[in-house]
Amino acid sequence: NLNLVRSLTTLSFDERRSAFFTTQLLALLKLIDDNKIPPDAQGSWAGAMGNVQFMPTNVAAYGVDADGDGEIGLWDNKADIFASAANFLQKIGWHRGERWGREVTIPLNFEYQLANLNTKKTVNEWQSLGVRTATNEDLPDSTMKASLVLPMGYNGPAFLAYRNFHAILRWNRSILYALSVGHLSDRLAGTSALVAKPITEPSLSRDDIKFIQTSLNQLGFDTGEPDGISGPKTRGATRQYQRDTNLPIDGYVGYQLLQQLQAP
Numbered sequence: 001n002l003n004l005v006r007s008l009t010t011l012s013f014d015e016r017r018s019a020f021f022t023t024q025l026l027a028l029l030k031l032i033d034d035n036k037i038p039p040d041a042q043g044s045w046a047g048a049m050g051n052v053q054f055m056p057t058n059v060a061a062y063g064v065d066a067d068g069d070g071e072i073g074l075w076d077n078k079a080d081i082f083a084s085a086a087n088f089l090q091k092i093g094w095h096r097g098e099r100w101g102r103e104v105t106i107p108l109n110f111e112y113q114l115a116n117l118n119t120k121k122t123v124n125e126w127q128s129l130g131v132r133t134a135t136n137e138d139l140p141d142s143t144m145k146a147s148l149v150l151p152m153g154y155n156g157p158a159f160l161a162y163r164n165f166h167a168i169l170r171w172n173r174s175i176l177y178a179l180s181v182g183h184l185s186d187r188l189a190g191t192s193a194l195v196a197k198p199i200t201e202p203s204l205s206r207d208d209i210k211f212i213q214t215s216l217n218q219l220g221f222d223t224g225e226p227d228g229i230s231g232p233k234t235r236g237a238t239r240q241y242q243r244d245t246n247l248p249i250d251g252y253v254g255y256q257l258l259q260q261l262q263a264p
Contacts (some may be wrong), residue, residue: 011024011046052074115154251256
């Protein structure tokens with residue numbers, strides 16, 4: 001934990017994102033001036049604070065003083081923490097009473113390019129394409145829209161992601177983060193563990209992903225500036241590479257892709 005005022009003051013002088021961090025610093029100082037958070041509040045190096053890891057502008061916009069003590073206690077006040085998290089989720093599109101998604105199975109001859117967040121089909125349409133529940137039963141009769149997610153590629157687990165999954169992504173853009181939060185909520189509600197097992201392969205380092213991005217760029221598949229983070233642009237470039245090399249088009253940035261790009 002680092003002192004938030006010091007962290008954001010330092011970052012506000014970083015020319016790359018000075019405007020963003022200056023806005024966060026000013027929001028932080030106002031929260032302190034209004035006695036909403038303590039002057040010595042601590043958080044991440046980037047300014048996120050408390051159990052919910054809100055940036056100062058999010059604390060100002062979504063923080064809730066649930067117990068009425070005048071402060072927004074995101075560190076050790078459970079009432080404020082849960083009320084703030086619930087308020088934020090509601091405002092960014094969470095629909096109460098709906099599930100985030102479900103684990104599914106896909107057939108061997110599946111068109112893997114359909115597995116991306118931009119492709120949305122009804123549950124009934126996914127059923128017609130051969131998608132089934134994790135226990136290989138028919139999906140429920142539903143016109144709810146969903147995307148198919150293959151977090152470890154075509155050999156790994158598969159999930160149908162509903163609109164509440166996209167709400168979690170507005171909190172944190174990581175697909176693995178959203179899947180973890182969704183599955184944890186299911187487990188807390190008493191549902192069973194995942195049926196599929198994760199594939200066994202070495203994890204990629206940030207340098208490995210930079211190598212993949214650089215290699216794809218050199219081959220004409222635009223990943224943007226290599227940064228070691230497997231984001232939407234890198235996954236899109238991976239799909240283009242897989243399409244052109246007759247590989248399963250799942251967009252998975254993993255060890256198999258690294259080996260293919262390292263081969264002479």
